[in-house]
Amino acid sequence: MAFHKISATINGELEEIMVPSNMTLLQMLRESLALTGTKNGCAAGECGACTVLLNGEPVNSCMVLAVECEGAEIITVEGLLQDEQLDPVQEAIIQSGGVQCGFCTPGVLISSRALLNRNPNPSEEEIREALVGNLCRCTGYTRIIDGVQKAARINAVVQAR
Ligand code: FES
Numbered sequence: 001m002a003f004h005k006i007s008a009t010i011n012g013e014l015e016e017i018m019v020p021s022n023m024t025l026l027q028m029l030r031e032s033l034a035l036t037g038t039k040n041g042c043a044a045g046e047c048g049a050c051t052v053l054l055n056g057e058p059v060n061s062c063m064v065l066a067v068e069c070e071g072a073e074i075i076t077v078e079g080l081l082q083d084e085q086l087d088p089v090q091e092a093i094i095q096s097g098g099v100q101c102g103f104c105t106p107g108v109l110i111s112s113r114a115l116l117n118r119n120p121n122p123s124e125e126e127i128r129e130a131l132v133g134n135l136c137r138c139t140g141y142t143r144i145i146d147g148v149q150k151a152a153r154i155n156a157v158v159q160a161r
Pocket residue numbers: 039040041042043044045046047048049050051060061062063
């Protein structure tokens with residue numbers, strides 16, 4: 001098995017990592033960097049539990065090879081924390097009761113953050129569309145959607161100050 005040295009910025013830190021040719025980004029995050037917030041639900045691109053931001057776009061990290069990430073900027077759920085403060089979308093989804101077993105939550109948070117970055121005031125339909133790749137077996141989605149709407153309102157208040 002060939003190994004490759006890659007450099008990538010992960011949650012704001014430049015990392016240099018040796019990765020085998022067949023290692024996925026998900027495996028690299030969890031096994032090489034101990035960033036276990038990103039979950040492995042299906043390893044087949046179906047559930048969205050492994051969603052991370054790759055150069056600002058949400059991707060299923062189980063479907064991306066680590067070697068493809070040379071020079072990339074990656075944000076995982078751990079990277080949503082800023083100065084020990086939860087991202088507003090984390091606060092809002094917790095407050096709305098959108099977390100039950102929590103397995104889908106890291107992927108839901110990343111997809112929601114990506115949505116709010118490109119559209120600060122999404123409609124319910126736009127939220128549902130953004131989360132279509134994030135399967136949740138527990139919540140029924142309503143509370144998650146409430147949480148994203150609440151996060152959008154918090155963002156609007158913060159920006160209006
Ligand atoms: S673990 Fe990647 S989509 Fe399910």
